[in-house]
Amino acid sequence: MKKNIVLFFVILFLFHSYQVIHAQEMKSFTKLSEMKHAMDQSNIDVKNWSLYTKGSIGFVNDVNGYRQKAALLRNAAEGFKWSGLNTNEHFKITGVRISASGHIKERLTLVAYPQKGKLATYLVYAAKGKGWNKVQVQQFARMYQDRVATYFEGKSSTFSCISGIHNGTMDFGLYKQALGLMTTFSAVPVEQLKEETFVSISAYTEHWDEKINTAHKAMNLQIAIRNQGMGGQTAVTIGTPIITSEY
Numbered sequence: 001m002k003k004n005i006v007l008f009f010v011i012l013f014l015f016h017s018y019q020v021i022h023a024q025e026m027k028s029f030t031k032l033s034e035m036k037h038a039m040d041q042s043n044i045d046v047k048n049w050s051l052y053t054k055g056s057i058g059f060v061n062d063v064n065g066y067r068q069k070a071a072l073l074r075n076a077a078e079g080f081k082w083s084g085l086n087t088n089e090h091f092k093i094t095g096v097r098i099s100a101s102g103h104i105k106e107r108l109t110l111v112a113y114p115q116k117g118k119l120a121t122y123l124v125y126a127a128k129g130k131g132w133n134k135v136q137v138q139q140f141a142r143m144y145q146d147r148v149a150t151y152f153e154g155k156s157s158t159f160s161c162i163s164g165i166h167n168g169t170m171d172f173g174l175y176k177q178a179l180g181l182m183t184t185f186s187a188v189p190v191e192q193l194k195e196e197t198f199v200s201i202s203a204y205t206e207h208w209d210e211k212i213n214t215a216h217k218a219m220n221l222q223i224a225i226r227n228q229g230m231g232g233q234t235a236v237t238i239g240t241p242i243i244t245s246e247y
Contacts, residue, residue: 029141044164046132055156161239
């Protein structure tokens, strides 16, 4: 009887954890959609989007323990092509998969390094998509959340990012354009960098729960705009809680 009760609570806990992870990942795609909407309002053509999830997946006693985790990951991640890089102390394997359409690229990286007499293991799952096909993104959203729930054993953090191009001349200048995008999210600025051809604003919006703390205040939104020269295009990148791609 006691065993049945314990088993019930274990199953309940696992189900709850799975539901929490699903909810978190759906929030990530909701944020991507909100950032896409903000770009649409400013006539910015979306060129790519990305998701980046990272988290610790526990400790192992030795190299054999790491190899077991690596084998479990390879078995769970079907269709990935794997490569490895091992040194005396650090271990790393990377798997890459490209969608049949060629529009979405996924990358899994499992790293292990010595810590407190054991090996700490850390997993990064990144996905990058070209352009913006709403149906394709929605379909991938379901797969992505399932994979995060499968690959990550504990707490993880997800970063969402979207990049686009404005082909015409921006009417209000880079800084005012960045402020306009920021107000779309009802955000307030925390930090900013202004140069002649580049502007970056870090901000905070109460609409999104996740945040990171800076030396000044909490933030969960970054906007970067770069002018690519006389008569050239203007590149715009929006990310939460920070931008993880080059800009």
